[in-house]
Amino acid sequence: MKIVSIGEVLWDVLPSTKHLGGAPFNFAWHAHNLGHHVFFVSAVGNDQYGSRVLERMKASGLSTRFVRQTADYPTGTVTVSMDSIGLPQYTIHRPAAYDFPALSRADFDALLNPAPDWIYFGTLQQMSVPPHNLTMKLLAAAPAARRFYDVNLRAASYTPELVRTLARHAHVLKLNEQEVPVLKEIGGIQAGSREQFCRNCLSIFQLNAICVTLGPEGCALLMDNEYLESPGFPVQVADTIGAGDAFSAALVHAVNACWSAAQIADFANRVGAVVASRPGGTPHWTVTEAMAL
Numbered sequence: 593m594k595i596v597s598i599g600e601v602l603w604d605v606l607p608s609t610k611h612l613g614g615a616p617f618n619f620a621w622h623a624h625n626l627g628h629h630v631f632f633v634s635a636v637g638n639d640q641y642g643s644r645v646l647e648r649m650k651a652s653g654l655s656t657r658f659v660r661q662t663a664d665y666p667t668g669t670v671t672v673s674m675d676s677i678g679l680p681q682y683t684i685h686r687p688a689a690y691d692f693p694a695l696s697r698a699d700f701d702a703l704l705n706p707a708p709d710w711i712y713f714g715t716l717q718q719m720s721v722p723p724h725n726l727t728m729k730l731l732a733a734a735p736a737a738r739r740f741y742d743v744n745l746r747a748a749s750y751t752p753e754l755v756r757t758l759a760r761h762a763h764v765l766k767l768n769e770q771e772v773p774v775l776k777e778i779g780g781i782q783a784g785s786r787e788q789f790c791r792n793c794l795s796i797f798q799l800n801a802i803c804v805t806l807g808p809e810g811c812a813l814l815m816d817n818e819y820l821e822s823p824g825f826p827v828q829v830a831d832t833i834g835a836g837d838a839f840s841a842a843l844v845h846a847v848n849a850c851w852s853a854a855q856i857a858d859f860a861n862r863v864g865a866v867v868a869s870r871p872g873g874t875p876h877w878t879v880t881e882a883m884a885l
Contacts, residue, residue: 593709593848595623596737598633598727599717600690601659602668603641604680604833604873611833611872612648614668614690615714615744618837618873622863623712624654625877626845631703633726634717635660635689641667642689652874658699665689672833680833682746684716691720704733710844712740715750718758731761738800738848742840743767745774752778759797764847766803766840786821790814803843803857805836805864813857815847822857825885827869834873839864842882 599616620632632654636642638661645667649656668688673681695703711731718724731739741762743755755778759765767775772789775781779796783789790802794814801815810824842863846856862882867875 594629594631594706595620595710595712595844596631596633596703596708596730596734597623597712598693598723598730599712599714600668600688601632601634601636601645602670602688602690604670604672606672609871611874612645613670613833613873615742615837615840616712616717618834619712619742619840620654621652621874622834622838622841622867623844624652626841626879628845631655631658631708633658633693633695633703633730635662635665635691635693637661637665637667637689638663639667641669658693658695658703660689660692660694662689662692665692674831678829678832680831684746684749687720690717691723693723693726695726700730700733703730707734708737709848710740711737712742712840712844713758714742714744715755715758716744716746718754719749719751724754728761738763740764740766740840740844742837743771743775744836745771755779756797759799762797763800764803764843765793765797765799765801766805766836766843768805768836769807772804786812787814787819790819801847803860805839807832810861811839811857813853815853815856818853820853820857822854822861824861825865827865827885829868830871832868833871834875835864835868837873838867838877 597620600614601617602614604613671683842860
């Protein structure tokens with residue numbers, strides 16, 4: 593299938609190493625790894641970090657056509673530290689190049705012909721006006737495309753109105769367990785259980801499906817009026833960077849293939865677990881390895 597992913601590409605700077613990342617970029621990489629035609633829309637600086645992004649994309653077979661290179665802003669970076677239970681904490685440095693993507697008319701037409709099957713977007717980049725306007729224009733020009741919104745909230749990098757707007761434009765929404773209370777408040781969602789939250793959220797935002805990731809416990813999925821909680825897979829965690837983005841790519845892959853809800857959740861859990869067992873947001877992995885868990 594043809595997937596357009598619009599969002600940030602950046603470098604996760606950890607105490608002892610650097611990893612290429614950004615949720616929309618990670619998603620694009622993992623969807624490409626699953627065999628799909630992925631077109632990533634973003635921007636990098638005219639600097640060493642930006643050159644390395646483009647080199648890595650070319651080496652992996654991802655098109656760099658829609659990644660603008662600008663001298664006005666640096667390639668995005670995020671300082672990452674790990675908390676006491678191994679979850680990443682992020683310090684985001686902005687403005688960054690990814691806040692200012694731009695497409696020529698020919699590039700915009702190329703994204704639409706043939707029409708994309710899916711359009712992926714998150715929250716972080718959408719705080720900037722240029723990419724938000726570009727995303728809305730793209731959604732309007734591709735009405736048949738299904739929309740995947742990864743909520744992926746970062747401190748001081750969202751507003752309630754922005755999240756509500758993006759959720760209303762989505763068909764499939766994914767968030768993690770820590771984001772549930774925030775979305776409850778943002779959406780005015782009353783719920784005494786995880787299932788009721790999913791059902792009320794789906795109704796309020798007129799979604800086709802909603803998925804809540806539960807870390808090592810797996811995920812909860814509501815689609816086609818079927819709610820289930822699918823257990824995770826025990827792995828030796830290297831870090832959790834990119835695991836949720838790989839999960840998202842596997843979710844889109846499986847939903848598009850019209851698998852059952854149980855098969856979709858199981859496959860996404862497997863892929864997320866494999867990526868969590870390896871360092872960085874875009875490690876190499878195979879479907880065979882995921883299915884062997």
